[in-house]
Amino acid sequence: xxxxxxxxxxxxxxxxxxxxxxxxxxxxxxxxxxxxxxxxxxxxxxxxxxxxxxxxxxxxxxxxxxxxxxxxxxxxxxxxxxxxxxxxxxxxxxxxxxxxxxxxxxxxxxxxxxxxxxxxxxxxxxxxxxxxxxxxxxxxxxxxxxxxxxxxxxxxxxxxxxxxxxxxxxxxxxxxxxxxxxxxxxxxxxxxxxxxxxxxxxxxxxxxxxxxxxxxxxxxxxxxxxxxxxxxxxxxxxxxxxxxxxxxxxxxxxxxxxxxxxxxxxxxxxxxxxxxxxxxxxxxxxxxxxxxxxxxxxxxxxxxxxxxxxxxxxxxxxxxxxxxxxxxxxx
Numbered sequence: 060x061x062x063x064x065x066x067x068x069x070x071x072x073x074x075x076x077x078x079x080x081x082x083x084x085x086x087x088x089x090x091x092x093x094x095x096x097x098x099x100x101x102x103x104x105x106x107x108x109x110x111x112x113x114x115x116x117x118x119x120x121x122x123x124x125x126x127x128x129x130x131x132x133x134x135x136x137x138x139x140x141x142x143x144x145x146x147x148x149x150x151x152x153x154x155x156x157x158x159x160x161x162x163x164x165x166x167x168x169x170x171x172x173x174x175x176x177x178x179x180x181x182x183x184x185x186x187x188x189x190x191x192x193x194x195x196x197x198x199x200x201x202x203x204x205x206x207x208x209x210x211x212x213x214x215x216x217x218x219x220x221x222x223x224x225x226x227x228x229x230x231x232x233x234x235x236x237x238x239x240x241x242x243x244x245x246x247x248x249x250x251x252x253x254x255x256x257x258x259x260x261x262x263x264x265x266x267x268x269x270x271x272x273x274x275x276x277x278x279x280x281x282x283x284x285x286x287x288x289x290x291x292x293x294x295x296x297x298x299x300x301x302x303x304x305x306x307x308x309x310x311x312x313x314x315x316x317x318x319x320x321x322x323x324x325x326x327x328x329x330x331x332x333x334x335x336x337x338x339x340x341x342x343x344x345x346x347x348x349x350x351x352x353x354x355x356x357x358x359x360x361x362x363x364x365x366x367x368x369x370x371x372x373x374x375x376x377x378x379x380x381x382x383x384x385x386x387x388x389x390x
């Protein structure tokens with residue numbers, strides 16, 4: 060009787076222990092390099108809210124914005140090692156892990172507008188690109204817009220030749236290096252978190268980015284001239300550690316997919332609005348002079364940068380560029 064009681068008690072402890080473990084939430088560390096009030100930051104927050112709601116708090120999402128955990132060059136390695144479970148790096152970031160094809164999004168003037176862009180990201184080409192990440196231990200989940208880029212400097216940039224000799228900060232992308240060289244500038248690869256100080260101290264003369272990123276990083280405080288070139292696109296790929304994602308219970312993964320789908324809609328809805336609001340706020344600050352290229356000036360920019368497409372074709376894939384042209388109805 061005494062022995063039976065001990066066994067029953069022991070089994071009860073084991074049962075309670077197993078239940079306690081089962082009750083522990085699945086932790087998802089989601090790291091990114093921009094502030095919480097950017098489109099990406101807002102979408103990450105929405106994903107957190109919905110993921111926790113839809114899973115009944117079986118999942119807890121910990122957000123780490125503004126390079127709190129990792130800078131640009133560090134975050135992908137951290138994801139592959141499992142130090143974080145989710146990221147949303149820009150499309151330019153995958154070259155160092157051996158998936159250079161994503162740099163096709165950096166080709167200047169390849170996407171004339173958001174309608175053309177969506178035909179790629181939401182279509183077969185976008186899915187094909189995400190699949191290329193899997194052998195690297197990365198699960199591609201969604202595309203999030205940021206917007207089209209503007210040029211900034213401390214001198215008027217009206218025509219492409221006005222950029223000659225400037226030291227321009229870029230993300231790590233061979234395509235962006237080729238773009239800046241085509242404009243006669245000196246490209247400088249630099250982490251996003253270091254840009255403000257570098258501009259302030261003259262380490263670089265200018266940069267390219269979307270208006271919302273320029274505004275939230277307060278770049279307009281150290282750059283007085285901006286040109287609405289809309290020459291290139293910045294978007295993000297929401298990714299997860301593949302082993303982690305594939306190892307989730309199927310019902311949890313389904314709920315997270317739904318949360319991510321809704322967060323993607325939010326991101327893409329607010330991206331353009333935030334960019335428009337950022338331009339208005341920077342104009343209202345009185346610190347920045349904006350220039351909107353005329354149709355003739357835009358043609359000059361396009362002509363100057365057109366050779367970049369051919370130059371980088373061996374890197375990103377001539378066939379991929381052709382697929383994009385076909386997807387968006389270009390010859």
